[in-house]
Amino acid sequence: MSYTNNSKKNKVALIDCNSFYVSCERLFNPKINDKPVVVLSNNDGCVISRSTEAKKIGIKMGEPYFKVKELVKRNNVYIFSSNYALYGDISRRVMKTLKSFSDKIEIYSIDEAFVDLSHIGENEVENYGKEIRKRILKWTGIPTSVGISNTKTLSKVANHIAKKNKTGVTYLKENIDESLKNFHISDIWGVGKQLSKLYIKNGIDTAYKLKNISNSWVKKSTNVLGAKTVMELRGVSCINLETQETKRKSCCVSRSFGKKVTSLEKLKESITTHCLNAAEKIRNDNQTARAITIYIRTSPFDKNRKYYSNSISIDLPISTSNSLELVKKAIDGLKKIYKCGYFYQKAGIVLSKLNENSEKEFNLLAPIMENKSQTLMKAIDFTNAKYGRNAISIAQAGINNTWKMRKKYSSKIDTASFDFLPKIQI
Ligand SMILES: [Mg+2]
Incomplete structure (x- = not known):
């Protein structure tokens, strides 16, 4: 038939x-245009994007970095840690x-x-x-x-x-x-x-x-x-185009640590940073959250240490996108689930029940408070967009984030920063 x-x-x-992540890195670094280039996944784990030149050398997609290290050295391949903001x-x-x-x-x-x-x-x-x-x-x-x-x-x-x-x-x-x-x-x-x-x-x-x-x-x-x-x-269209951009129902930010973390202080820094990122994301989409979940866990593969994993969900009295309020709740939650003596590998937060309105309408003071905080948040987002990400942050997010992901080879390019505009010498 x-x-x-x-x-x-x-x-x-x-x-x-084409080779999207590699192409992004090349935009700001034209000298690697016809060179073999590879981008690595989180914590510099595996190869996730390759230039045509890198493919020809025989570097396979998804291969762990340590396996191709020799090939990379021998062929002068340019390596980049992933820069998802870019x-x-x-x-x-x-x-x-x-x-x-x-x-x-x-x-x-x-x-x-x-x-x-x-x-x-x-x-x-x-x-x-x-x-x-x-x-x-x-x-x-x-x-x-x-x-x-x-x-x-x-x-x-x-x-x-x-x-x-x-x-x-x-x-x-x-x-x-x-x-x-x-x-x-x-x-x-x-x-x-x-x-x-x-x-x-x-x-x-x-x-x-x-x-x-x-x-x-x-x-x-x-x-x-x-x-x-x-x-x-057979040429019979059955899968329609999903053109409606459905707004997200929840927003999750989590990362594995580059180095295992034991102290509550370091976990607080990481949870705060994730919370600030998530809050900025939902503000970008004009959304507010009515609930927040915080979770932490140790590595399930570490046979020599005891495993611990826990999470807590908190319903917020007022639906909000205010970074300061969200961070406060997140830290409260973290304190409740943190246990001393464990080597934590991952921490994350989820903002959920997005755009579900609360008793706000019945709280007379809420609109005034919300207006004030919206102005502050707008000012922060504007400053960060103008002067580079995290130009304004809060002290709890820490400064020397030793827990951060391994990003040894990051180009550190930030499109929100003037410092990365190409310079022309005359
Ligand atoms: Mg592609």
């Missing part, structure tokens, strides 16, 4: 930033540029977005894709690949092909089957490790074979999502 595409009108593009900022710029093309956009991850192009004429689609690529490069400096097809799943396939394409743009509409024959089952969007195994066990090892599987077999052997993937490979 062969399947023909019966939804010609749908066109969707997947825009994916990547988040550049990501926002990329997405904003994309929105200049269409409102119908689904931000899928930090470096990927789907854009609806159904309104673009058949003959103009490819050029339109090239224009998207050109504008993002011009406005943000980030190189991208653009894959276009009739369904989200097929646009992902097109994007894989575009990555190897000179123009960086692929409109997959003809000879789709040829492409699907060369497309491994485990690379299909939505086909995870388990499903991959099941398919391969049944002789389905390419996207083409999956596309031509019988409906009854898919229904019997997988779930709804599995069936949708098959339909999408």
